Amino acid sequence: MFERFTRGARATVKGAVARAERVGADSVTEEHLLYALLEQEGSRAAFAATALGLPDRRASLDAAFAEARRRGGLTKADTDALADIGIDIGAIVSRVESAHGEGALAADRGGRRWWSGHRAFTPGAKAVLENSLRVALGRGDRFIGEEYLLLALTAKPGVVADVLAEHGATYATVHRALYGPDADGGQGHAKAG
Template identity: 55%
Template structure:
């Protein structure tokens, strides 16, 4: 599949691997793909983010939101709210765990980054799903190659932290489709036009 990726999309994947390595994560996840997209400049994805008002300051807010979710063991705010409805205070659990094990203990980040023996990061299920969705998006749009904009669009169609954080910052699938293609429709409309 990587042979169908544009230079920008390949750079996103490579930067995502670097993001995972920097935090000591065992696998590359969808969050790392989003962080890599935030670092891009002069690409279709970066222009789309800028068009939707994701300035440098707002990108930092996205990074902080991702860090907060990582601190909650990767739970989205919606999941934390659902647990609160059951009487489970995620913030309290995080505070207690961090009191005993230190700040960030639930994040999955490793402080001793030398623990990884193979030197290569594998892609987690959610990152693989994003990359597969980016392929399906490109095919549905009849685009010959997968660009970083397709990865960004794929992130907005998945449930979970990256999609939730993007939506909280005004970056939805519909808004991206409008900016990138001048269309107002969602996923179903995009696929209908392609078929």
């Protein structure tokens, strides 16, 4: 599939791996893909991200991801659903952290790196890459550009899509930023992963 990636999309994937290495993560996540996209300049995805104000809200994105990691990677929908049945995730996190230290529930704490030293992609990150192909094909394109990676990140349910939505970047708003207000909004195109 990598042969279908444009030069910019390949740079984004490589940037995600480099980011994972810089932060000491054992695997490449959807979050790393998003940050690598935000670091790209001059692409359609960069234009859409800028139009939605994402680069200007980097500190807010960082804080939202840090909070999600603190919750053990649970989405807001997960914590709301658990709250509906009387489970207070905030209280659980506080108790675990008081016993085991701050960030005790954070994922990716080491020990899973392949013998080669290469960082594997998490199942979620792999799903985003696969879904980017579906989005591209749904738009009639044989090649995967960065814009399809960004759309796939907004379409895959999880923490990254939640954080993006909190910052105004849903599948529909990204689609509008990329293709204009008269675009069909991606209706009927592959968007779930």
